[in-house]
Amino acid sequence: MGYRPNILARSFSQRKTFTIGLVLPSIANPFYPEVAEAIEIGARQSEYQTVLCDTFRDHALGKQQMERLISRWVDGCIIMEGSLDMTDIAQYFHQGLPIVLCDWQEQETPPEIPHVRGDFFQAGTLAAQHFLELGHQHVAVIADEPGQTLRLQGFCSRFQEAGFPVPPEMIQQGNSTLNSGYSATQKLLTASTRPTAIFATTDLMAIGTLNAILDAGLRIPQDISLIGLDDINVSVRTRPALTSVGFPKDQLARAATDLLFAQIDGHNDHPALQLIEPYLAVRKSTTTPRNAQD
Amino acid sequence: MGYRPNILARSFSQRKTFTIGLVLPSIANPFYPEVAEAIEIGARQSEYQTVLCDTFRDHALGKQQMERLISRWVDGCIIMEGSLDMTDIAQYFHQGLPIVLCDWQEQETPPEIPHVRGDFFQAGTLAAQHFLELGHQHVAVIADEPGQTLRLQGFCSRFQEAGFPVPPEMIQQGNSTLNSGYSATQKLLTASTRPTAIFATTDLMAIGTLNAILDAGLRIPQDISLIGLDDINVSVRTRPALTSVGFPKDQLARAATDLLFAQIDGHNDHPALQLIEPYLAVRKSTTTPRNAQD
DNA sequence: CTGAAAGCGCTAACAT
DNA sequence: ATGTTAGCGCTTTCAG
Numbered sequence: 327m328g329y330r331p332n333i334l335a336r337s338f339s340q341r342k343t344f345t346i347g348l349v350l351p352s353i354a355n356p357f358y359p360e361v362a363e364a365i366e367i368g369a370r371q372s373e374y375q376t377v378l379c380d381t382f383r384d385h386a387l388g389k390q391q392m393e394r395l396i397s398r399w400v401d402g403c404i405i406m407e408g409s410l411d412m413t414d415i416a417q418y419f420h421q422g423l424p425i426v427l428c429d430w431q432e433q434e435t436p437p438e439i440p441h442v443r444g445d446f447f448q449a450g451t452l453a454a455q456h457f458l459e460l461g462h463q464h465v466a467v468i469a470d471e472p473g474q475t476l477r478l479q480g481f482c483s484r485f486q487e488a489g490f491p492v493p494p495e496m497i498q499q500g501n502s503t504l505n506s507g508y509s510a511t512q513k514l515l516t517a518s519t520r521p522t523a524i525f526a527t528t529d530l531m532a533i534g535t536l537n538a539i540l541d542a543g544l545r546i547p548q549d550i551s552l553i554g555l556d557d558i559n560v561s562v563r564t565r566p567a568l569t570s571v572g573f574p575k576d577q578l579a580r581a582a583t584d585l586l587f588a589q590i591d592g593h594n595d596h597p598a599l600q601l602i603e604p605y606l607a608v609r610k611s612t613t614t615p616r617n618a619q620d
Numbered sequence: 621m622g623y624r625p626n627i628l629a630r631s632f633s634q635r636k637t638f639t640i641g642l643v644l645p646s647i648a649n650p651f652y653p654e655v656a657e658a659i660e661i662g663a664r665q666s667e668y669q670t671v672l673c674d675t676f677r678d679h680a681l682g683k684q685q686m687e688r689l690i691s692r693w694v695d696g697c698i699i700m701e702g703s704l705d706m707t708d709i710a711q712y713f714h715q716g717l718p719i720v721l722c723d724w725q726e727q728e729t730p731p732e733i734p735h736v737r738g739d740f741f742q743a744g745t746l747a748a749q750h751f752l753e754l755g756h757q758h759v760a761v762i763a764d765e766p767g768q769t770l771r772l773q774g775f776c777s778r779f780q781e782a783g784f785p786v787p788p789e790m791i792q793q794g795n796s797t798l799n800s801g802y803s804a805t806q807k808l809l810t811a812s813t814r815p816t817a818i819f820a821t822t823d824l825m826a827i828g829t830l831n832a833i834l835d836a837g838l839r840i841p842q843d844i845s846l847i848g849l850d851d852i853n854v855s856v857r858t859r860p861a862l863t864s865v866g867f868p869k870d871q872l873a874r875a876a877t878d879l880l881f882a883q884i885d886g887h888n889d890h891p892a893l894q895l896i897e898p899y900l901a902v903r904k905s906t907t908t909p910r911n912a913q914d
Numbered sequence: 915c916t917g918a919a920a921g922c923g924c925t926a927a928c929a930t
Numbered sequence: 931a932t933g934t935t936a937g938c939g940c941t942t943t944c945a946g
Contacts, residue, residue: 330687330690330691331691331939331940332691332693332938332939332940333688333691333692333693333940334628334631334632334637334691334692334693334938334939334940335632335922335938335939335940335941336939336940336941337628337940338628338629338632338922338923338924338938338939338940338941339921339922339939339940339941339942340922340940340941340942341922343628353653353656353657354853356650359647359653363647363674366672366674375671375688375692376672377669377671378660378670378672380657380660393624394627394669396624397624397625397626397627397628398627398628398669399626399627399628504857533857537857537859540859559648560854563798563827563831565831565834565859625923625924626922626923626924627924628922628923628924629922629923629924629925629938630923630924630925631924632922632923632924632925632938632939632940633923633924633925633926633937633938634924634925634926634938635938
C-alpha cells in the first residue's frame, strides 16, 4: 500500500543501523576501491549498507570521520591499514565498537582486535621464487618502508637462502605512489651493476618503475624483469602487462565481513587473525635474464 | 566530559540526516570514483556525509538501493547517468526528495529536475578541432551509442563544417569498456583506408584502442593519433600518455552539491541545468598525420 | 493472542 | 531568560 518502513526510526529504537563503516587511507591507489567494492558486495548480501570514509592518510581526519561514524551508530567498522592511529582504534574497540583491521602490519596491532591480512611475507617469497626460477641473481626491491617490511623481508630472505643476498644499495625506498616508483627506479638504473629484475612492493610503484625503465630506453622484460604486488585491475593492461603478486580480494573482503558480523552478533569465538594466501599472476613483465639467455 | 551527541537521535527528531546518497552506475570505470571523491570532499565541507551506491548498471538494483537510501532519510541524492530508470527518478523527485542528475543525456531528462552535465557536444568539437589543426582529414570515432550521441555529434559536425564528413564505416560502436574499444579498433584497422586519427568517446575505450593499435604493430602517434574523453587519472600514465578531453571534476562536483544543497535548503531558484565546459589535455598520443609530414 | 503504551535521545515548542 | 514536555516512528514489553 505504498508503505515504506522508516529504517531510521527502527535503528533508533533497536540500536542497530545495519550500516558498517569502511575506513581506508586513500582512493587514489586503485587497490582500495577494488577491495571496497568487494566488501560492499559482501555487506549487501547480509543486508548491510556500507559507508566509505577516505582519510587521505590524514590520521586526524580519520579520527574525525570515526567519531562521526560512531555518532551515527554504525554497527561496526572495517579499518584498513594507514587510515588511523592504532591507539585511537584500540580505544574505540575497547569501548565496545566492533572493529576489524584489514591489512595492518603485525607488529602494530593489538592481538585482541580481529584482523585479516594478506600473508605479505609469503607474497615476498613468491616474487623471489619466481625470479629465482627464471634465473635472476642480481635483483632489486622498491619498498614502502616501514609499512611494507614483511614483503621486503619475505623477498630478501628467500634470496638469502638461495645464496644471492640482496645488497643494501639494491633496496630503494618508495611511498606506494607511481612517482615514487619512478624516481626510485632512476636511482637503481644509475647503479654500477644494473639489476636484472626489480620487485616493487605495490603495483602502483611497479607501474612507475615500468615507465622509468622504458623512458631509460631499456626493454621489459628483455633487459629488466618486473614484479608488482596488489594485482590491481590496471596491471593487466599496462604494456607489457605486469606480473604481480596478489591476494584474492573477494576472499579478503569475505573474511573481513565475516569477522565483523561475528562480533556484531556477539560471537567472539573467531580466531583473531585471518591470513590470506597470495597468488602469483604471471604476465608479460618477467622472463629469464639476458646473460642466462645468451 | 566525554559526551558524544547521538546524531541518529538528532536526525530522527529534526528529520535531517546530513547525509546524501551518491548513486553511480559502475566503479570499474575510474571516472566514477574520481568524481565521487570530488563530491565527497565537497559534501564534507558542508558537514554532509556521503553514502556511495554502485548499481553495476543494473537498474533494478539501483531502484532497490534508492529505496534503502530513502528509508534512511538521506537528505538528497546525486544520481549519475546510467544508474537508474528515469521514470523512477522522476517519481522520487516529485515525492519531494531533493535530487540532482549528473551527466545525463539531454533528451531523457525532465527539465524540472536540476541537472549538471559536461557540455559533451562541445567536448566532441574540441577533439575534432585538435585533429583538424594537426591536419587530419581521415578520422574515425568509437562511441558508446546511444548514450554518448552528443560527443559523436559534436565531433562529426565540426568535421562536416571543415569539409571532411566522417563516413559511416568510420564510426564504430563501443560500450565504454576497454575491451569494446579494443575490438572496435580492430574493425577500423581492417578498413580499406585506415584512419589517421581516432576519437574514442571514453578514455577507457581509448586505452583499448591504444592497445589494439600497438598490438597491430602500428605506432602512436606517428601512424595513428588518438584522443579519449574523461581525462581519467590513468591517462597520464599510458604509453604514450593519452591526449584527452575532460571536464574539471571538482567543478562538476561543486555544481552538483551546490544544486543539491540549494534544494535541501529550500532555495529552488537555481537554474535547472548547469553546463560544464570541457578542456583539452594535449599529451603524447596526437600529432600531425604522416602524409602531412612527408 | 491481540492491543495499548513506554521508551529510544534529541530538538523544538511551549510554559513558567 | 530558563526549565519542562511533547513528539519524531518504530520495537518491545506489558496488560487486557
